[in-house]
Amino acid sequence: MSNSAVELNGRSYSWPETPVVAVCVDGSEPGYIEAAVKAGVAPFFKRIMAEGTNRLARCVVPSFTNPNNISIVTGRPPAVHGICGNFFYDRDADSEVMMNDPKLLRSETIFKVFQRRGAKICVITAKDKLRRLLGKDLTFGDGTTISFSAETSDRTTMAEHGIEGVLELVGLPLPDVYSADLSEFIFAAGVKIMERDRPDIMYLSTTDYIQHKHAPGTPVANAFYAMMDGYLTNLDEMGCIIAITADHGMNAKHDSHGAPDVIYLQQVLDDMLGEGAARVILPITDPYVVHHGALGSFATVYLSDGVDQDELLSNLKAMDGIEMALNREAGCKLFELPEDRVGDIIVISGRHKVLGTSASRHDLSGLKDPLRSHGGVSEQQVPFLVNRGIDLPADAPLRNFDIYNVLLSHVV
DSSP, X not given: OXXXXXXXXXXXXXXXXXXXXXXXXXXXXXXXXXXXXXXXOOHHHHHHHHHSEEEEEEOOSXXXXXXXXXXXXXXXXXXXXXXXXXXXXXXXXXXXXXXXXXGGOOSOXXXXXXXXXXXXXXXXXXXXXXXXXXXXXOOOSSSSEEEEESTTTTSOOHHHHSOOOXXXXXXXXXXXXXXXXXXXXXXXXXXXXXXXXXXXXXXXXXOOHHHHHOOTTSHHHHHHHXXXXXXXXXXXXXXXXXXXXXXXXXXXXXXXXXXXOEEEHHHHXXXXXXXXXXXXXXXXXXXXXXXXXXXXXXXXXXXXXXXOHHHHHXXXXXXXXXXXXXXXXXXXXXXXXXXXXXXXXXXXEOTTOEEESOGGGOOOTTOOSOOEEXXXXXXXXXXXXXSSOBSSOTTOOOBGGGHHHHHHHSBO
C-alpha cells in the first residue's frame, strides 16, 4: 500500500488518514435539511451546519441521477466520463438504450484508482442500474472491496460484490424499490460495514422516492431526514469524515389542479416540422418511472437533414415554459457534455414544467401525488455539507463532484 497522493482526471487526491464517507442524497434540494433541523429532528445536521461546513454547490445538467453520480465518483463532468443521462440514443446502433452499461463509462472511478493502490473501498447504492457503473473495473474476493445495491442485497456474492449475507449483517428485510426503506437500508448497511471493516473510502447513494413525493418540511420528508441523521451520527461517532451533497434538486412540476404540467415536445415538433423530422430523447428515462412517469425538464432532439435549426430554436425559445433551447455545440459547451452522445438540439423547460414525448407514450397511472421532478438548470443547486471545516475560501464555487477532492484534500 502506498500512502502518496492518487491522481485521476487531472486531480490529486490525498491518501485518507481516517475513513471518509461521501453521501449523495438523491433529489435533496436545499431546504430539506434546513426544515428537518428547524423541526428539531436532525441534531447531526444542526451541529455540522453550525460547526462544520455548510455550503451550496451546483450539480451537472442534465440534473439526473447517472450523470451526477458518475461525475461525483470521477471528479469531472460528463464531457470527460461520457455518462450524460440515464438513457440515450446510440446513433451507431440506431437504438434508444439505458446508459447503465459500464462499457459506456470513459473514465476510471476514484474507487478503482484507490483500490489499485491498496485502499479498502465500500460502495452502496440504491439500484443496480447505478451499481454497475460505480463498480466499473473493481475486483472482488479478497475482502477489501465491497460494492452492492440495496435493491439486490439479498443475492450478493463475493465474486461480484465482495460481500455475502448482507440481509443478515444489516438485520433488515429486503426493501421495496419504491420506498424510503431502500435508502434506509443503504445507511444501515454503511454503518454495519464501517463497524466491521472500517473501509478507507465509502460512498452511499440513495434514491429520491421521498423527494419526488414530499416537499421540504412535510412530515414524511422530515422523518426521512431524521432517519438519515441518526445513521450519520453513528458514522460521525466512529470518527469518519463525512460530506453530504445531492445529485440534483427537485421542484413541483404540476398545475393548480395537481396534474403534471407537461410540454409534450414530440407532439410540438411533429406539428412544427411534420412527423418523422425530429426524434425526442428524454434522458430521465429508466426502469423506475412510477414516481416521475419519465417526465423531466431536459430533452435532447435528433433532427432530420434539412431542418432549419436556427428557426426551430427561435420558435422553441418563444414558447411558454421553455427556459432554454440550444444547438448541440453551444449546449455541450455550456453544460460540459459529450457531443457524440447528445442530439442536434437541447431543450430545457422552466422550474415548474416538464418535458414529455407524446401523451400516449407516458404511463402516468403510478403518479398518486402531484408531480415533483428535475432535470433542468432550476434543479442545479444542491447542498454541500462536511462534518469538519475545510480550507477553501467561503466564496469558492463548488460542484457536487468536488466532494472527494474536498474530503481527501481540503478538510482541516
